[in-house]
Amino acid sequence: MIRKLLAAALLLGVAALAIFWWLTIPATLSEQQRASLVEGDAAAGEAVFWAGGCGSCHAEKSAKGDAKKLLGGGHRLDTPAGVFVTPNISPDPETGIGSWSLEDFANAMWNGVSPGGRHYYPSFPYASYIRMTGEDLSNLFAYLKTLEPVSRANEPHELPLPLKLHRGIGLWKLAFLDGAPVMTDIGEEETLLRGRYLVEGPGHCGECHTPRTVFGFGGMDKSRWLGGGAAPEGDGKIPNITPHEKGLGGWSAGEIAGYLESGFTPEFDSVGGSMVSVQENMAKLTKEDRAAIAAYLKAIPAVGD
Amino acid sequence: MKKLVIASILTATLTAGAALAASHGADPVATRKNGMQGVGLAMGTLAGMAKGEVPFNDKSALAALKLMNYVASTFDQHFPEGSDMAANTTASPKIWEDMDGFKAAVAKLQMDTAAAIEAAPASAEALGPILGSVGGNCKSCHEAFRVKN
Numbered sequence: 001m002i003r004k005l006l007a008a009a010l011l012l013g014v015a016a017l018a019i020f021w022w023l024t025i026p027a028t029l030s031e032q033q034r035a036s037l038v039e040g041d042a043a044a045g046e047a048v049f050w051a052g053g054c055g056s057c058h059a060e061k062s063a064k065g066d067a068k069k070l071l072g073g074g075h076r077l078d079t080p081a082g083v084f085v086t087p088n089i090s091p092d093p094e095t096g097i098g099s100w101s102l103e104d105f106a107n108a109m110w111n112g113v114s115p116g117g118r119h120y121y122p123s124f125p126y127a128s129y130i131r132m133t134g135e136d137l138s139n140l141f142a143y144l145k146t147l148e149p150v151s152r153a154n155e156p157h158e159l160p161l162p163l164k165l166h167r168g169i170g171l172w173k174l175a176f177l178d179g180a181p182v183m184t185d186i187g188e189e190e191t192l193l194r195g196r197y198l199v200e201g202p203g204h205c206g207e208c209h210t211p212r213t214v215f216g217f218g219g220m221d222k223s224r225w226l227g228g229g230a231a232p233e234g235d236g237k238i239p240n241i242t243p244h245e246k247g248l249g250g251w252s253a254g255e256i257a258g259y260l261e262s263g264f265t266p267e268f269d270s271v272g273g274s275m276v277s278v279q280e281n282m283a284k285l286t287k288e289d290r291a292a293i294a295a296y297l298k299a300i301p302a303v304g305d
Numbered sequence: 306m307k308k309l310v311i312a313s314i315l316t317a318t319l320t321a322g323a324a325l326a327a328s329h330g331a332d333p334v335a336t337r338k339n340g341m342q343g344v345g346l347a348m349g350t351l352a353g354m355a356k357g358e359v360p361f362n363d364k365s366a367l368a369a370l371k372l373m374n375y376v377a378s379t380f381d382q383h384f385p386e387g388s389d390m391a392a393n394t395t396a397s398p399k400i401w402e403d404m405d406g407f408k409a410a411v412a413k414l415q416m417d418t419a420a421a422i423e424a425a426p427a428s429a430e431a432l433g434p435i436l437g438s439v440g441g442n443c444k445s446c447h448e449a450f451r452v453k454n
């Protein structure tokens with residue numbers, strides 16, 4: 001009897017493992033994804049670069065101006081899960097991504113999978129980048145190739161053992177990786193749709209401004225979208241940027257766009273913390289794009305306490 | 306009407322400055338916050354003039370710069386050990402981890418405002434570069450030493 005039970009348990013265990021294995025196989029590009037890639041236009045890719053904020057994580061900490069285009073990585077992201085050391089994404093063929101194909105790049109940005117078939121950690125905000133268009137990704141990739149190569153070998157992340165099991169990230173993705181828009185019913189107005197794309201896609205605003213489910217380790221909590229929460233890095237809290245009185249309720253769209261351009265709030269408080277790097281990226285966008293972001297932030301549901 | 310606007314801005318600015326002076330030596334968190342509010346008002350006054358939203362007035366501009374310089378001259382004295390724990394502060398614990406770096410940032414604000422006072426801007430156009438040099442301090446210090454709660 002006991003033997004039979006043991007055998008059954010063993011079988012179940014093997015089946016569970018097999019299912020886990022099967023469920024967490026890293027994805028490759030889907031037909032649809034592949035078909036949306038185009039011949040990249042490097043000049044058009046620069047705006048995508050600033051919207052996506054790559055330099056805020058892959059350049060040196062607090063890098064300013066042109067130094068933000070030196071993407072040698074090595075920037076340490078100190079999170080509650082451990083320390084992530086960002087990789088080199090400069091066009092250096094040995095230590096960077098100079099030898100990658102556009103397909104490799106797109107699979108990393110959309111599906112969070114490396115050319116070798118490893119799941120990336122979601123500290124790389126692909127859960128937002130998954131919403132980027134094939135055209136933007138192609139242009140971005142062409143632009144990255146024009147930047148100065150930096151020779152710097154990647155360093156391992158400093159993580160506790162359970163988090164080193166990459167297949168586990170496959171489960172996280174099954175539960176939380178979703179390329180559909182978050183705000184499904186904000187209408188058809190072009191400005192709002194552009195704002196939604198920039199905020200939910202390349203701008204990855206939700207990665208900081210939306211609280212996470214499952215004790216902070218899950219996905220972005222869409223029921224409290226942009227409602228603020230604990231900082232993903234370091235001390236303090238991230239403010240609510242929905243139109244609630246505790247968020248941006250008192251700000252006009254013009255004031256929000258002005259903040260993204262100049263870094264000053266309507267009360268002439270100045271931007272601080274990790275938002276400084278984001279704001280300086282936003283300052284490089286067109287006026288129309290900043291206005292679109294502001295319009296979206298005024299149009300989404302207010303999130304209170 | 307224009308005169309009234311200028312006067313009210315000037316009054317607001319100087320009131321904030323006076324509030325700062327009055328609270329000296331009392332609660333350090335309140336003192337430093339009042340000081341920064343004065344700095345914010347002064348910055349708003351100057352930016353408004355530079356953008357032409359309020360008419361340029363050389364006396365108000367100078368008063369605004371002097372207020373910022375005054376706040377900077379004592380700002381770092383209001384950060385006693387442990388006052389990062391106050392419920393209403395947005396001062397980052399990094400200030401106490403790197404007091405020298407913080408003091409250097411305060412000194413830079415003082416230096417840049419002193420240079421601007423020296424330059425005595427006489428037109429809205431002359432405020433542009435000053436806003437750049439003085440205003441850059443806000444962001445770089447807040448990036449390193451401030452955190453929202």
